[in-house]
Amino acid sequence: MSSQPNQIVKIQQTTGPKARIHPKAAKTRNPKRTLRRIWRYMEQHKAGLVLSSIFVVISSLLSLLGPYFIGVIIDHFIIPKDLDGTIRMCGLLLGIYFATSVFTWLQAYIMVNLSVKTIGTLREDLFKKLQTLSLQFFDRNKDGELMSRFTNDIENLNQALSQSVIQIISSILTVTGVTIAMFSLNWVLAIVSCLTIPLMLYVTKKIVTASRENFAKRQKDVGEVNGFIEEAISGSEVISLFGKEEKSYSQFHEVNERLRNSAMRADMFSGFLGPTNNFISNIGLGLVIGVGAIMALNGHVTIGVIASFITYSRQFSRPINQMSTLLNSIQAALAGAERVFETMDEVPDLQDRKNAVSVTHFKGDIEFSNVHFSYEPNKPILKNIHFHADAGNMIALVGPTGSGKTTIINLLLRFYDIQAGEIKIDGENLKNYRIRDLRRRIGIVLQDPYLFSGTIMENIRYGRLDATDEEVISAAKTASAHQFIKYMPKQYQTEITAGGANLSQGQKQLLSIARAILADADILILDEATSNIDTRTEVQIQKGLSNLTKGKTSFVIAHRLKTIEKADKIIVIKDGEIIEQGTHHELLNERGFYQSLHVKQFEI
Numbered sequence: 079m080s081s082q083p084n085q086i087v088k089i090q091q092t093t094g095p096k097a098r099i100h101p102k103a104a105k106t107r108n109p110k111r112t113l114r115r116i117w118r119y120m121e122q123h124k125a126g127l128v129l130s131s132i133f134v135v136i137s138s139l140l141s142l143l144g145p146y147f148i149g150v151i152i153d154h155f156i157i158p159k160d161l162d163g164t165i166r167m168c169g170l171l172l173g174i175y176f177a178t179s180v181f182t183w184l185q186a187y188i189m190v191n192l193s194v195k196t197i198g199t200l201r202e203d204l205f206k207k208l209q210t211l212s213l214q215f216f217d218r219n220k221d222g223e224l225m226s227r228f229t230n231d232i233e234n235l236n237q238a239l240s241q242s243v244i245q246i247i248s249s250i251l252t253v254t255g256v257t258i259a260m261f262s263l264n265w266v267l268a269i270v271s272c273l274t275i276p277l278m279l280y281v282t283k284k285i286v287t288a289s290r291e292n293f294a295k296r297q298k299d300v301g302e303v304n305g306f307i308e309e310a311i312s313g314s315e316v317i318s319l320f321g322k323e324e325k326s327y328s329q330f331h332e333v334n335e336r337l338r339n340s341a342m343r344a345d346m347f348s349g350f351l352g353p354t355n356n357f358i359s360n361i362g363l364g365l366v367i368g369v370g371a372i373m374a375l376n377g378h379v380t381i382g383v384i385a386s387f388i389t390y391s392r393q394f395s396r397p398i399n400q401m402s403t404l405l406n407s408i409q410a411a412l413a414g415a416e417r418v419f420e421t422m423d424e425v426p427d428l429q430d431r432k433n434a435v436s437v438t439h440f441k442g443d444i445e446f447s448n449v450h451f452s453y454e455p456n457k458p459i460l461k462n463i464h465f466h467a468d469a470g471n472m473i474a475l476v477g478p479t480g481s482g483k484t485t486i487i488n489l490l491l492r493f494y495d496i497q498a499g500e501i502k503i504d505g506e507n508l509k510n511y512r513i514r515d516l517r518r519r520i521g522i523v524l525q526d527p528y529l530f531s532g533t534i535m536e537n538i539r540y541g542r543l544d545a546t547d548e549e550v551i552s553a554a555k556t557a558s559a560h561q562f563i564k565y566m567p568k569q570y571q572t573e574i575t576a577g578g579a580n581l582s583q584g585q586k587q588l589l590s591i592a593r594a595i596l597a598d599a600d601i602l603i604l605d606e607a608t609s610n611i612d613t614r615t616e617v618q619i620q621k622g623l624s625n626l627t628k629g630k631t632s633f634v635i636a637h638r639l640k641t642i643e644k645a646d647k648i649i650v651i652k653d654g655e656i657i658e659q660g661t662h663h664e665l666l667n668e669r670g671f672y673q674s675l676h677v678k679q680f681e682i
């Protein structure tokens with residue numbers, strides 16, 4: 079079978095080491111709507127939000143008191159040489175700084191808590207939604223992109239909720255508060271303090287713009303390196319098999335080199351920002367000290383006020399420096415959230431009909447009448463498929479690769495809806511059944527079944543979660559899997575690595591048969607193994623399969639004609655059309671395509 083419901087998802091690039099400048103975030107189309115939806119998630123934690131906002135206001139106000147008190151200490155206690163008073167005031171100052179830290183910590187603690195909870199719910203909702211979407215949706219959307227909804231997009235939102243939003247509020251409060259404090263202390267020095275701000279804004283904008291391009295390039299290169307590593311890991315067997323290690327290494331060296339260069343440029347550019355703004359802020363400081371000194375000499379201002387200004391101007395430049403990065407990270411978060419909500423709003427292509435029938439058992443009478451189907455518009459895959467399977471029959475699907483065998487199975491499982499014709503099970507249109515029930519009553523044994531990391535017992539139990547250990551073992555015995563399991567180091571408790579890497583192809587298939595026996599489905603789909611399996615295992619598999627399919631309707635996607643000679647009906651498909659159908663002997667007598675396939679296989 080070429081397509082499987084559980085597709086392997088690629089992990090796309092993550093953001094890598096935290097950059098101070100993000101690549102330019104995509105614009106949100108409807109920020110208000112996105113914000114409203116984020117709010118719906120957050121409002122469940124209203125109390126925390128209110129408390130955190132109060133703490134931000136308190137910590138911002140407290141941080142304004144510090145510089146003011148420094149001035150007061152100098153003018154009223156140090157200059158008049160009041161040692162006791164100075165010590166008392168320094169204690170008070172220390173208390174203020176301590177309280178500021180406590181409130182900042184409390185506010186951060188609440189916000190991180192709140193954001194982790196919000197993001198957790200959002201992630202769960204997104205995952206639930208993905209479970210409801212059809213294979214068509216997964217065909218349309220790249221795995222890596224869907225994966226990045228869970229990683230980059232949700233992480234950006236987490237970052238924004240837990241840090242950026244509060245930082246922006248606190249920055250705005252600080253800048254406003256500092257401006258008011260400075261103007262109320264001395265308007266001339268306040269204007270001097272503000273002189274360098276336009277220059278700082280201009281330089282920040284220039285550096286951020288230049289850096290963004292380099293960060294975007296770096297992010298793209300990180301993606302390429304990740305993709306390359308991922309491919310090299312999953313294709314490691316093929317790489318060694320063809321002796322392509324050297325080539326693989328030199329290709330990696332190339333992409334890695336590109337990443338090194340772009341990362342260096344990006345970090346160098348963004349590294350300019352801090353020192354340059356520091357330099358400008360120091361010029362501002364110099365101006366304040368110079369003008370302040372002249373004013374002090376003329377008796378217009380006290381030394382304490384100059385000291386307060388020096389501290390205030392430091393508090394002033396930090397938020398301005400951070401603002402563009404914060405705004406950008408919020409923009410990135412909104413764009414990510416919008417993509418997450420878009421996925422959540424996706425209307426499933428396949429849904430239960432209003433009065434869908436619940437079903438607990440199928441007799442297994444199946445009919446395809448004039449079925450037409452295409453995955454993409456104007457690219458017909460199945461044309462006029464017409465056949466009938468009596469309950470309990472074994473139907474073999476035969477045909478060249480890409481002829482449409484798997485597609486027929488995908489339609490029977492209703493992974494896709496047909497464009498014309500009708501598919502009936504037990505005389506009822508497939509679309510009238512509840513999708514969940516329908517799929518539950520159909521069992522699948524794939525040639526390369528997916529095994530999860532866990533014990534053999536757990537993997538078989540996946541077929542029916544409420545099965546007892548005895549039932550699992552009995553299913554394994556019927557599947558002829560028990561023989562190999564009992565020789566495993568810990569028998570049924572033996573751990574299987576993800577994907578079943580520590581098992582042979584045949585053993586994996588035996589477990590998959592046991593799983594299907596446990597599930598006790600009414601209709602079975604068997605994707606016959608193509609790989610070479612030793613004769614003993616092969617015999618066991620055949621025995622397991624015949625136990626599994628006894629009395630049930632089964633579809634076998636056959637690669638070796640030998641195994642389907644006993645089928646009640648063989649359907650030969652070529653280019654999406656049924657070209658022959660009948661029993662093995664009927665088809666041999668027809669001397670058509672099947673017969674030529676037969677001759678070819680036995681010639682080899």
Ligand SMILES: Nc1ncnc2c1ncn2[C@@H]1O[C@H](COP(=O)(O)OP(=O)(O)OP(=O)(O)O)[C@@H](O)[C@H]1O
Pocket residue numbers: 079080081217453454459477478479480481482483484485486
């Ligand atoms: N999800 C998909 N989207 C678009 N085209 C698809 C999709 N899955 C299969 N196809 C195309 O449909 C055609 C039939 O594929 P299908 O997997 O049914 O063939 P098959 O007979 O099972 O082949 P094989 O024996 O190699 O598994 C092929 O041309 C294939 O490229």
